[in-house]
Amino acid sequence: MSEVKLIATRESYGNALVELGKQNPDIVVLDADLAGATKTGVFKKQFPERFFDFGIAEANMMGVAAGLAATGKIPFASSFAMFAAGRAFEQIRNSIGYPHLNVKICATHAGISVGEDGATHQCNEDIALMRSIPGMVVINPCDDVEARQAVQAAAEYVGPVYIRLGRLAVPVVNEENYKFELGKGATLREGKDVTIIATGLMVARAMEAANILAADGIDARVINIHTIKPIDKDIIIKASKETGCIITCEEHSVIGGLYSAVSEVVCQEAPCKVVPVAVMDTFGKSGPAKELLDVFGLNATSIVEKVKANIK
Numbered sequence: 001m002s003e004v005k006l007i008a009t010r011e012s013y014g015n016a017l018v019e020l021g022k023q024n025p026d027i028v029v030l031d032a033d034l035a036g037a038t039k040t041g042v043f044k045k046q047f048p049e050r051f052f053d054f055g056i057a058e059a060n061m062m063g064v065a066a067g068l069a070a071t072g073k074i075p076f077a078s079s080f081a082m083f084a085a086g087r088a089f090e091q092i093r094n095s096i097g098y099p100h101l102n103v104k105i106c107a108t109h110a111g112i113s114v115g116e117d118g119a120t121h122q123c124n125e126d127i128a129l130m131r132s133i134p135g136m137v138v139i140n141p142c143d144d145v146e147a148r149q150a151v152q153a154a155a156e157y158v159g160p161v162y163i164r165l166g167r168l169a170v171p172v173v174n175e176e177n178y179k180f181e182l183g184k185g186a187t188l189r190e191g192k193d194v195t196i197i198a199t200g201l202m203v204a205r206a207m208e209a210a211n212i213l214a215a216d217g218i219d220a221r222v223i224n225i226h227t228i229k230p231i232d233k234d235i236i237i238k239a240s241k242e243t244g245c246i247i248t249c250e251e252h253s254v255i256g257g258l259y260s261a262v263s264e265v266v267c268q269e270a271p272c273k274v275v276p277v278a279v280m281d282t283f284g285k286s287g288p289a290k291e292l293l294d295v296f297g298l299n300a301t302s303i304v305e306k307v308k309a310n311i312k
Contacts, residue, residue: 005144006169010108012147013165014039017076019148020155021047026072027155030065032058032079037167038108040078058083062091062105069101074155077103081110081164085126096160097133104154105130106163111251112279112296113168113201115289122284128256130162131229137182138229140164140250140258142203143172146226149180157182164200166251168289171204173224185232191221194311195239195246196303199225199258202249202277209303218307228258233265240270247275247306251298254278275310277302 035041044051054061065075084107141147198206250258259276
């Protein structure tokens with residue numbers, strides 16, 4: 001059995017930026033004193049004249065990104081999710097979202113897996129915040145392959161995009177021939193008894209849970225929803241009708257993220273039971289990332305338990 005590769009999606013982002021920079025001279029990168037952590041520093045090394053560091057001034061950075069987009073540049077603005085989606089929300093809403101400018105906000109260190117930095121830095125609300133902005137595309141890639149392709153797709157799309165990236169190295173789920181399609185979910189495993197819909201680092205855990213369930217005679221379908229807005233309604237409706245029960249899995253608050261987005265589709269189009277595996281309306285805490293994921297129930301064991309408790 002081949003060894004599973006572990007790569008943080010923030011690493012994938014930095015590498016994808018360099019490739020974009022080679023392809024398109026209009027690509028510019030903005031950061032807020034975190035280039036080493038967000039991995040935009042690799043772009044800075046290759047293209048120093050197209051890299052701008054704003055210090056700890058995220059709101060100003062978003063305003064400048066809007067101005068650069070208005071001149072025809074394609075700015076990628078980065079910071080930790082707590083500071084990008086949180087601190088700079090007003091500027092993103094009013095200066096980028098309202099005029100629908102071509103800015104790509106790539107936020108790293110999202111979710112509980114930030115680890116020891118604790119609750120103040122563990123942004124579990126960013127998807128909810130960005131989903132609320134009209135016209136904002138929201139992407140949460142699950143691995144290295146998907147993250148690199150998502151960055152490329154964001155550059156090609158004309159309009160504001162929010163990409164959620166992680167600090168923790170995660171398993172590579174997809175093969176290199178995988179094709180990322182904006183707004184389209186991907187079925188990773190067919191199944192008839194239950195559907196597990198996952199996003200981000202929870203996709204690998206959903207696959208692990210499906211294998212455990214298979215050993216117990218439960219046939220679980222696994223769907224990767226990488227684009228949370230616009231969401232793939234068709235794949236969700238099909239799953240609802242064919243399996244009758246959906247478990248959503250996300251490293252995000254149960255409020256406003258994947259669980260909410262899937263439930264909105266199901267309620268309107270094909271009612272069935274939807275059960276979340278998520279951060280349950282609470283703040284995070286400091287600790288090693290992998291241990292925290294277990295503490296908050298963001299693992300295969302919790303998914304298996306939710307499936308068994310809710311399928312008929």
